[in-house]
Amino acid sequence: MSPTTLPAAGPEHGHVTFLGAGPGDPGLLTLRAVEALANADVLVAEHEVLDVVRAHARSGVAVVHPDPSPSSGSLPGTGTPQLTVVDGVSTTVGLPAVRDAAHLVMEAARGGRRVVRAVSGDPGLDTYAAEEMLACVAAGVPFEVVPGVAAAVGVPAYAGVPLRDAQGADVRFVDARTASDRCWTEVGASDGTVVVSTSLDSVAAAAGELVAAGRKPDTPMTVTVAGTTTRQRTWSATLGTIAQTLKQAKVLPSPDGGRPVIAVVGERSAAAQRDQLSWFESKPLFGWKVLVPRTKEQAASLSDQLRSYGAVPHEVPTIAVEPPRTPQQMERAVKGLVTGRYEWIAFTSVNAVKAVSEKFEEYGLDARAFAGIKVAAVGEQTAKALIAFGVKPDLVPSGEQSAAGLLEDWPPYDPVFDPIDRVFLPRADIATETLVAGLIELGWEVDDVTAYRTVRASPPPADTREAIKGGGFDAVLFTSSSTVRNLVGIAGKPHNVTVIACIGPATAKTAEEHGLRVDVMAPEPSVHKLAEALANFGLRRRAAAEEAGDPVTRPSERRPGARRRRTT
Numbered sequence: 001m002s003p004t005t006l007p008a009a010g011p012e013h014g015h016v017t018f019l020g021a022g023p024g025d026p027g028l029l030t031l032r033a034v035e036a037l038a039n040a041d042v043l044v045a046e047h048e049v050l051d052v053v054r055a056h057a058r059s060g061v062a063v064v065h066p067d068p069s070p071s072s073g074s075l076p077g078t079g080t081p082q083l084t085v086v087d088g089v090s091t092t093v094g095l096p097a098v099r100d101a102a103h104l105v106m107e108a109a110r111g112g113r114r115v116v117r118a119v120s121g122d123p124g125l126d127t128y129a130a131e132e133m134l135a136c137v138a139a140g141v142p143f144e145v146v147p148g149v150a151a152a153v154g155v156p157a158y159a160g161v162p163l164r165d166a167q168g169a170d171v172r173f174v175d176a177r178t179a180s181d182r183c184w185t186e187v188g189a190s191d192g193t194v195v196v197s198t199s200l201d202s203v204a205a206a207a208g209e210l211v212a213a214g215r216k217p218d219t220p221m222t223v224t225v226a227g228t229t230t231r232q233r234t235w236s237a238t239l240g241t242i243a244q245t246l247k248q249a250k251v252l253p254s255p256d257g258g259r260p261v262i263a264v265v266g267e268r269s270a271a272a273q274r275d276q277l278s279w280f281e282s283k284p285l286f287g288w289k290v291l292v293p294r295t296k297e298q299a300a301s302l303s304d305q306l307r308s309y310g311a312v313p314h315e316v317p318t319i320a321v322e323p324p325r326t327p328q329q330m331e332r333a334v335k336g337l338v339t340g341r342y343e344w345i346a347f348t349s350v351n352a353v354k355a356v357s358e359k360f361e362e363y364g365l366d367a368r369a370f371a372g373i374k375v376a377a378v379g380e381q382t383a384k385a386l387i388a389f390g391v392k393p394d395l396v397p398s399g400e401q402s403a404a405g406l407l408e409d410w411p412p413y414d415p416v417f418d419p420i421d422r423v424f425l426p427r428a429d430i431a432t433e434t435l436v437a438g439l440i441e442l443g444w445e446v447d448d449v450t451a452y453r454t455v456r457a458s459p460p461p462a463d464t465r466e467a468i469k470g471g472g473f474d475a476v477l478f479t480s481s482s483t484v485r486n487l488v489g490i491a492g493k494p495h496n497v498t499v500i501a502c503i504g505p506a507t508a509k510t511a512e513e514h515g516l517r518v519d520v521m522a523p524e525p526s527v528h529k530l531a532e533a534l535a536n537f538g539l540r541r542r543a544a545a546e547e548a549g550d551p552v553t554r555p556s557e558r559r560p561g562a563r564r565r566r567t568t
Contacts, residue, residue, distance in 0.1 A: 042116070043118065171192055184213045187213065215239055284538035284539040288474040348425070348427050498556070
């Protein structure tokens with residue numbers, strides 16, 4: 001495929017959706033935006049919003065964005081056009097300038113394609129969106145606008161700075177990069193709240209403009225960088241002290257400019273109440289980079305829970321799954337499942353569900369083959385995997401989500417009510433004997449079948465290994481003894497500043513045997529209780545720092561020789 005090749009054209013006239021991607025938090029995309037992205041043939045997105053919108057684009061979409069990496073001697077975004085084919089499915093085209101991207105919007109639309117033009121914030125406040133819409137009108141190309149959350153509104157909300165009080169204060173919005181002297185004079189003469197979109201190195205100049213226009217130097221001011229992301233940070237000061245506040249904080253501007261900085265100025269902007277209203281930056285694990293030694297599929301709900309606490313989860317698989325060395329046993333068991341050999345089948349992991357479903361596909365079977373068979377699942381994730389396969393489990397532990405918890409609810413064999421006394425147990429080659437022994441004690445015969453083998457995964461990328469050993473992660477969650485052994489084996493021992501959280505005593509013992517200090521233990525063997533315990537640890541740590549009058553920092557920021565993190 002050449003750098004300018006796009007997907008095959010549809011009708012003679014295409015369609016363009018101008019889409020606001022919001023101020024940074026992917027969760028602020030609207031439902032309509034997600035729908036438009038799922039139907040796009042071509043996605044034209046600025047670099048800062050690419051990750052936000054690309055996750056919702058369909059497979060095979062052509063993704064076009066300005067190349068953010070400058071070539072030698074050129075400005076950012078003016079490099080040579082690039083084309084990358086990812087897995088033979090998605091195409092990424094790097095264009096030398098935003099205006100060239102706009103040209104491609106029209107080219108693709110004239111060719112009958114559904115184009116999504118994604119911009120930061122809201123299209124109504126974008127510098128170029130209006131003229132691109134007029135170009136669509138001139139060319140007879142239909143278009144629509146999907147509004148997004150504007151940074152000037154969304155960022156103060158995430159910073160805990162309401163823009164209006166009960167008296168309904170006047171609110172004015174200023175873009176410091178284009179504001180005229182008249183604009184500054186008008187907002188300076190008013191007594192309402194002013195929301196200023198600026199850059200970090202221009203904050204002091206904007207404050208000076210407002211003071212020169214008539215605002216008092218002691219007027220409250222908040223400045224937020226990287227708003228709505230887990231890198232967000234907000235400073236409270238006044239127009240007269242903001243320059244010194246930022247200097248003392250040693251805030252470094254982003255080398256590529258980054259997203260705009262949002263400043264809120266005004267007596268009635270609730271800036272003085274920010275300590276009480278700062279709901280986002282006060283999350284228990286805000287900004288923590290947490291290592292989750294599991295595959296993306298296994299870690300999905302756990303990672304979502306960590307994000308709800310403000311953390312940034314980073315999944316690193318420590319095991320890989322391979323077929324059993326002797327597949328004949330699994331083949332006989334699946335055939336026995338169909339012919340009525342079993343009363344029950346018990347799934348102890350998502351991988352077991354996957355192994356059985358793959359065998360079903362091999363034999364041309366589907367979920368209907370489970371008719372008349374009782375199905376048990378250990379844990380919520382295993383149950384969800386079964387439901388996705390089309391099977392609703394009959395038995396899930398009501399208490400502890402483990403093999404022991406399942407045995408507590410499993411009925412004993414009763415020859416009167418159970419015509420068959422046999423259980424099919426597909427599991428890993430290294431699984432413990434707890435469930436087998438318990439079922440036999442309850443009177444059941446068990447076909448204990450190796451459905452898959454677990455082997456140590458390949459080492460993660462070099463930068464991840466360096467972060468693990470060098471203290472780049474704030475915490476690591478160990479969900480089993482094998483995850484401890486495998487992570488140390490493939491990536492090295494976590495740095496001693498990293499908070500070590502373990503799911504139970506056995507896992508903690510293994511961690512200690514590898515020279516790790518265990519800081520957090522789950523109150524019960526559940527990955528979600530483990531994440532909750534880490535969040536509680538973060539809350540206690542934050543409270544202790546605030547009580548001592550110390551700045552609230554992440555564990556990784558306290559390692560010896562750690563550099564201060566850029567904040568935009």
